[in-house]
Amino acid sequence: MSTIVICLDGSEAAAKAAELGLGIASARGDHVVMLAVQTPMVELGVPEPLSGDGTWLGGSHMQELADTAAASARARGVDVETVVTDGRPAEEICRLARDRAAGLIVVGGHGWGPIRSLIEDSAASAVLHRAPCAVLVGPPGSRDQSALEAPAHLTVSSAAGHAR
Numbered sequence: 514m515s516t517i518v519i520c521l522d523g524s525e526a527a528a529k530a531a532e533l534g535l536g537i538a539s540a541r542g543d544h545v546v547m548l549a550v551q552t553p554m555v556e557l558g559v560p561e562p563l564s565g566d567g568t569w570l571g572g573s574h575m576q577e578l579a580d581t582a583a584a585s586a587r588a589r590g591v592d593v594e595t596v597v598t599d600g601r602p603a604e605e606i607c608r609l610a611r612d613r614a615a616g617l618i619v620v621g622g623h624g625w626g627p628i629r630s631l632i633e634d635s636a637a638s639a640v641l642h643r644a645p646c647a648v649l650v651g652p653p654g655s656r657d658q659s660a661l662e663a664p665a666h667l668t669v670s671s672a673a674g675h676a677r
Contacts (some may be wrong), residue, residue: 529652535648550598620636
């Protein structure tokens, strides 16, 4: 049994990637770590607080997101745990994957156009460059749902070429 880190951020792209990752985990009997990383908005240049009622949407919102995803995984018979942490997403994702000796990281694609991609690096792109294991970037949120169906014969290989 291998470990798959599935990254959550509340976006449609992350939700679709999570479904793809859960399909792989279910088919292979892998353990899943649902990871949600809270980034303080001041690091992104947005002054806190964030919500209209004066509260930051960080901790409880991210924990609820992780718990909901974990419940979906359990309903499919997947062995799952949740981790909610603070920090820069790419750094935290790669750190957790290293700490857990993960065989795969699943992250949503941002769906940005070529101009914005040149200006701003996405967490998915940063993870691709720093990951200690294979990375699966799911389709952007606007893609068709049929792209999420993982074939039963799918084999995920590490960089060394060993099937997991």
